[in-house]
Amino acid sequence: MIIDEKWLLELLDSPLETQTLAGEDKQAMLIRGVTHLIETDFAGLCQLLYRVDVDEKRLKERLNSSDAPPAEIIAHLLLERQKQKVALRAKYQMGIPKDIPEDERW
Template identity: 45%
Template sequence: MFMNKNEERIIILLQSFELKPHLSEEKILQEITNAIENLIGSDFAKLTEILYRVDVDEKQLKENLRQAAPEQVAQIIARMLLERHKQKLALRRQFQTSKNHIPEDEKW
């Protein structure tokens, strides 16, 4: 699958949140917001693809955007992308930890 520069930038920034803890959440959020602003203007279909792939809650997104001023749209989307990514990281950690606590006689 071909990724354009903005899509690639968003994915890299989401991964940076996990891999580069020295970057502040606000800095990452601002960079994601900038990439989303570019996608809104240039490739909205790609933006919806990213939202789908990251599994952002569509109902919640629509509700948040319905109440937002137009200049806040990119930041709201960015925040929801980052929050969803954080949820996924927490779930991965939870299941990695519980995987290590399987009694020896129950392991395959």
């Protein structure tokens, strides 16, 4: 398995209950992936954070104010941001009006 930005994005888009064969939960997998990127591809990690739209100010505040390992903080913020996106999509999802004929829908 190659741990890279693409793998982490796919993991973030998967259901929260995702587990590996070893029983590792999604957050543990993210922590492992983020740790790998910190050690091997920091630019890729920065690109991932930008792509997922993690708030830079919030990230800096959490990193400076917490004793938790950076990978845990980053993984938590990634999951938190994905949950926010899902909630926003659900809130603003528009249904197809029933009174528009099928051939006029786009």
